[in-house]
Amino acid sequence: MRKIVYIILGLCLLFVGYLVINNLDSHTIPESVSQDTAETKQDTVLVKKDISQVLTHLKKETESSTQETIITEQDTAKTRQDIIETKEDTLHVQALLEKGTEKEEEIEERIIKIGDKEIEIKGNMSFAQIEYLTGVPASYLIEKLKLPSQVLKVSRTANLGNLRKIYGFQMQDVRKYIREYLKIKNLTY
Structure with a gap:
């Protein structure tokens, strides 16, 4: 122009x-x-x-x-920040899910099935309670856990958690031996 x-x-x-x-x-x-x-x-x-x-x-x-x-x-x-926060949230949720899955597996490991009964074996139980609920003799468990034989006479009603602290066995070993006994006797577990 x-x-x-x-x-x-x-x-x-x-x-x-x-x-x-x-x-x-x-x-x-x-x-x-x-x-x-x-x-x-x-x-x-x-x-x-x-x-x-x-x-x-x-x-x-x-x-x-x-x-x-x-x-x-x-x-x-903002979008980048949102993506970062979403990733953090996802990781947090995954961690929680993994913890939940571990808890479920731990609970499933505690449960022993005999027929249609499900019995949860915990550390607050005694050898006498386990024998009553599962039919597995206390003497069998004491022998498998390699505990002294006087434990049966003195501690038949003692809490397994307290005995575990004294003798150093694990509850998963107790459950393993219960399952083993039930398998030998052809009972469902």
Whole structure:
């Protein structure tokens, strides 16, 4: 647009120069030439206004685009943070599920099935209770756990947890020997 204005101005100057060269008096410039010059000045002013409006619009668009870029970068950062938090939550849930699965397996390990009965063997039980519930003789368990024979006479009703601390056997060994005995006797476990 600016080029057009310069071209028009240049043509006007050439025309004025032509008139001067032909020895015309400056007072005798035709009215149409002065009108053309006035119109050119008005066109120049309009072009300047248009250019300033375009520049203002471009500046606003640039600022808007910059703000959108900043917002997009902030959204990207939030999304990354959300992904990290989701991964952390997932790992936490997986850990809880694994703990739950371990607990279930531990509970299943404690349970001994005899026929349609399920008996949970715990450390707070005595040899007498185990013998009553499962039919496995206390003497068999004491022999398998390699405990002194006087344990049967003295500690038949003692808590297995307390005996375990004294003699150092494990409850899973007690359960293993109960299952072994039931298998030998062809009972379901």
